[in-house]
Amino acid sequence: xxxxxQHPSTLSVQEGDSAVIKCTYSDSASxxxxxxxxxxxxxxQLIIDIRSNVGEKKDxxxxxxxxxxxxxxxxxxxxxxxxxxxxxxxxxxxxSNFGNEKLTFGTGTRLTIIP
Amino acid sequence: DVKxxxxxxxxxxxxxxxxxxxxxxxxxxxxxxxxRQDPGLGLRLIYFSYDVKMKEKGDIPEGxxxxxxxxxxxxxxxxxxxxxxxxxxxxxxxxTIRPGQLFFGEGSRLTVL
Numbered sequence: 148x149x150x151x152x153q154h155p156s157t158l159s160v161q162e163g164d165s166a167v168i169k170c171t172y173s174d175s176a177s178x179x180x181x182x183x184x185x186x187x188x189x190x191x192q193l194i195i196d197i198r199s200n201v202g203e204k205k206d207x208x209x210x211x212x213x214x215x216x217x218x219x220x221x222x223x224x225x226x227x228x229x230x231x232x233x234x235x236x237x238x239x240x241x242x243s244n245f246g247n248e249k250l251t252f253g254t255g256t257r258l259t260i261i262p
Numbered sequence: 263d264v265k266x267x268x269x270x271x272x273x274x275x276x277x278x279x280x281x282x283x284x285x286x287x288x289x290x291x292x293x294x295x296x297x298r299q300d301p302g303l304g305l306r307l308i309y310f311s312y313d314v315k316m317k318e319k320g321d322i323p324e325g326x327x328x329x330x331x332x333x334x335x336x337x338x339x340x341x342x343x344x345x346x347x348x349x350x351x352x353x354x355x356x357x358t359i360r361p362g363q364l365f366f367g368e369g370s371r372l373t374v375l
Contacts, residue, residue, distance in 0.1 A: 153304070179362045181362050183364075189368075190366040190367060190368050191305070191352070191364075193363055193364065196362065196363070236304060236305060238362070240361070240362040249295075249310060249318075249320070249361075250295075250364065251307070251321070252305040252306070253304055254302060254303060254304035255304045255305075
């Protein structure tokens with residue numbers, strides 16, 4: 148099955164600086180890569196996603212890049228703000244036994260923005 | 263707004279007890295999932311369902327079973343709870359047109375003594 152590795156596990160960044168979180172995946176059939184943000188005590192929420200036919204996607208201060216050859220993808224947050232403090236999860240979606248997609252998540256990155 | 267509701271936020275059970283975790287979604291989503299969240303291990307898929315009465319094992323199904331008798335409801339069952347099943351359990355749903363876009367419930371924190 149799919150295996151997703153995520154690094155680093157913790158990251159502290161000065162407010163206003165950029166943060167980068169990296170993930171690798173094992174299954175070359177995976178074709179959908181979402182990122183979820185989980186604030187303390189709250190449910191995970193989708194913040195950005197990318198499909199395998201696109202190399203980069205941007206939404207205001209966040210962007211995701213994908214390198215299918217190397218099987219890795221990254222989340223970039225620019226001009227970080229205190230509200231960016233959260234745990235971020237990457238995920239990869241590949242086919243299940245019934246041909247439908249299922250998500251495999253990374254282990255998470257706890258991002259702390261230092262004021 | 264999509265709403266995924268988990269019936270219990272906090273439960274405390276004893277070893278060997280049968281535990282039911284209920285999840286209801288109100289957006290007519292075809293897909294429903296149960297994940298387990300543990301520190302340092304991320305979100306691990308227990309079971310999922312793409313249709314009523316259909317279920318498929320995830321990555322860690324041992325010790326769990328599920329039931330989906332109606333489209334909006336997906337139940338997770340621990341037949342005989344054990345201490346290593348102490349965890350946060352997250353239910354999620356997604357539409358078929360965007361199966362990877364999960365909408366999560368608030369979670370059920372289960373403690374097994």
